[in-house]
Each structure stands twice: as C-alpha cells, then as structure tokens.
Amino acid sequence: MKQEFLKQNREKFQKKMEEGSIALMHSNTVYTSSADMHFPFEPDRDFYYLTGLKLPDFLYLAEKSQGEVKETLFVYRKDEQEEKWTGYRYTKEELTDMCGMTNIAYLDQFQNYLASSMAKNSYKTAYLNTPLTTTWKTYISPQETLAKQVVEKYPYLQIKHSSEIMVPLRAIKEPYEVEQIRRAAEITDRGLRHMMRISRGGINEKELEAAFSYEVIQAGATMSFPPIIASGKNALVLHYDSNDNVVEDDSLVLADVGAAKKYYCADVTRTFPAGGKFNEIQRKIYEIVLEANEKAIECIKEGITLTEIDQCAQEVLYKGLKELNILETKDELRQYYYHSIGHSLGLDAHDSLNRTMPLKAGMVITIEPGLYVEQLGIGVRIEDDVLVTKTGYDVLTKQIMKNADEIEQFMQKEQKRC
Numbered sequence: 001m002k003q004e005f006l007k008q009n010r011e012k013f014q015k016k017m018e019e020g021s022i023a024l025m026h027s028n029t030v031y032t033s034s035a036d037m038h039f040p041f042e043p044d045r046d047f048y049y050l051t052g053l054k055l056p057d058f059l060y061l062a063e064k065s066q067g068e069v070k071e072t073l074f075v076y077r078k079d080e081q082e083e084k085w086t087g088y089r090y091t092k093e094e095l096t097d098m099c100g101m102t103n104i105a106y107l108d109q110f111q112n113y114l115a116s117s118m119a120k121n122s123y124k125t126a127y128l129n130t131p132l133t134t135t136w137k138t139y140i141s142p143q144e145t146l147a148k149q150v151v152e153k154y155p156y157l158q159i160k161h162s163s164e165i166m167v168p169l170r171a172i173k174e175p176y177e178v179e180q181i182r183r184a185a186e187i188t189d190r191g192l193r194h195m196m197r198i199s200r201g202g203i204n205e206k207e208l209e210a211a212f213s214y215e216v217i218q219a220g221a222t223m224s225f226p227p228i229i230a231s232g233k234n235a236l237v238l239h240y241d242s243n244d245n246v247v248e249d250d251s252l253v254l255a256d257v258g259a260a261k262k263y264y265c266a267d268v269t270r271t272f273p274a275g276g277k278f279n280e281i282q283r284k285i286y287e288i289v290l291e292a293n294e295k296a297i298e299c300i301k302e303g304i305t306l307t308e309i310d311q312c313a314q315e316v317l318y319k320g321l322k323e324l325n326i327l328e329t330k331d332e333l334r335q336y337y338y339h340s341i342g343h344s345l346g347l348d349a350h351d352s353l354n355r356t357m358p359l360k361a362g363m364v365i366t367i368e369p370g371l372y373v374e375q376l377g378i379g380v381r382i383e384d385d386v387l388v389t390k391t392g393y394d395v396l397t398k399q400i401m402k403n404a405d406e407i408e409q410f411m412q413k414e415q416k417r418c
C-alpha cells in the first residue's frame, strides 16, 4: 500500500484523538482451526487502515499530549528457526519502507514501554480496538485481552472504542481506495461471466462456485465473503452458502459474490437463468427487481439516507407485485422483501454505517433490492456497488451486465461454444 495514503490515514486518525490520550490497536492473531492447523489470518481492518500491514500480533500505539503525537509500532524479532517454518520475517527497516513509520520497537519491549510512558504522562483516555460484534463469539480475542490489561492496570483511564473515530474515517473513501474497489469489481465481473458461461441444468452449485473462485484466485485477489450460489428455492434463504445442490434446468441462479483487492471488497449479486433463458414469470419478477435497483440508484445523492433510498425501491417492488396480483397491501411486501436496501462497503464487506446518516461524497454503498416469492420458488436480487459523488453517484459495478436480454444473449452465445 502506498506510504503516503497510510500516513494520511494516521494523521486523520490522530487529529481526532483527544488531547491527553493514547490509542492502542492490536493487529489480531492467528486462530487454531483444529489440531495444529490455523484459519487464514485476517488483519484487524482498523489496524490495517493505519499501517497497511497484514501481520499477526503487532501493536500500534499513538500517544497524544500537548498537541504532539508519538506513534510506535511493536513488531516481532527476527528468528531464524521460526522463519524455517512460517516464512520470512521483515526487518525494522523493511517495515518502515512498507508503512512509513520510523519508530519501531519489539513486542517484548511493549509492557515496559507502556508502563514507563504511563508513569511519565498524565493520559486520561485510551482508544482501544476491541471487536465490535460479539454476538456469536465464544473466545477472547487478543484485542480484548489487551483491553482488559489496560483497564486493570490503569483504572483511571476513560476507555473509548477506536471505532468512534475509525467508522466515520473509513466511510469516506480516498481515490486510492475507490480504485481498489473498482479492480475488485472487474474481477467479480470475470467470475460472474465464467459462471454464466458454464451454467446449465444439472450442474452443481459447487461447480459454479469453483468457476468464480478460479477467476478470483487467478487474479491474485481474495474473497470479500464466502460466495452464495443459490439456485431455485435456495435463493429464498438470504445467507445460503452450502452451495451443494443440483441446479434445476428451469431455475434461476442467484449469485451473491465479491472479490477483494487489498482487502477492499466488491459485493455484487446477479441472478441469471440456469439454462440461459428466463421463463415468463421469472422474467416478470426479474424486471421488477431490476427497475427497483435502477430507481434506487437514481435516488443517490449527498444528503439522502439509506432508509430513504429503501423507500424508492419499495415503491417499485410493491407496484410490481401488485400488478402481478401477488399481494394487495404495502404491509405484505415484507414477506417478499425481507432485508434492507444496502450497506456501506470498504475494508469490510459490511462496513459500519448508520442507516439514518445522510450520505456524503466519497462513501461507497451497495444497492441490493430483491424479491423472494416462496409460492413460485423464485428468489431474485440485483446488487451494485455505488460511489456517492459531489454531483450524484458513480456505479462502480456498471460493467457487470444486468439487463435480461443481454444476459440471455451472452449465455446463449457462450453456451453454444462449450
């Protein structure tokens, strides 16, 4: 990542820190999956935003007093024996080149460093990056262990969550960040085309997932989240990700997928006919969702909220289903559209953003209306990633086809060749 961009991120963060405060960010750790195997490492995204480093168990410390900020990065020591197993360890000089920080110390020096600095300075507040979502957790993260130590050793500190500063910062994207999302969208497009090219009745959802994964891995990207490849009635389940059913010939395939570049996520949903041609009712439902997607995108401008955009989409969805005699009243729409219009997108596929907060230029959001008609076994969602600009919006996923005729023509042409 560019040093300049990272420096600028740190400066923006430090500016928002209170006078007489410290910020302590843990980079996250490697978790055991089973026996001596590990889950792939996921850097803490706030730590990554400030340092660009994807290395476990590092610490970033910023200390602000009298308007001056001192920042220190705590890193591993070189260890030849360990390197034979887990690979190369960067030197301090190399780490400085990567993140632009010159003040680098070793992790085993951290406790003493903090104790002596706390004794010398009268800090009042500490910003800590404990995980925001704790709903499903059964383990204690290293961020929480560190937070516990700080709270116990320095009980006089006022503890704040670093997200207080990070959420609004990360919501507004720099051109460099938008560029990464554009690249991720291009790779996602390739993956979706690959899926449509090989799709046919009788194929397993897994094969479609493999086609998508091929393009992502081949392009040197990663997944924003586990792909959802849901055919037929599986599409009625919003987070279906077993992807292991046989695709029926006359069914629709809903693919909610995203590649990530430098951890910047694309998040796109396309719904296509398994065999290359929509039947009459599938096309009718599809056209309603497409219109809702387009109308919602047209609403986007500075000052509008996600809740208001959702209203634009709901109008179209309601009108469409009423014309098809699927529902009568607006209240019934919740049975057919049971999620919200979208979310903020960035280093996390679901970046934090308040739904009632007015949008600002530089934000990237998803627009993803859907209809799930259980009695017909049809689920359709169409999702794009959109940058809010000073003059309106820029659809970062505009090259990914969504017109029904275009999808049919592409699939019929490409499938003949297979």
Ligand SMILES: [Mn+2]
Binding pocket: 267, 343, 366, 368, 383
């Ligand atoms: Mn999404």
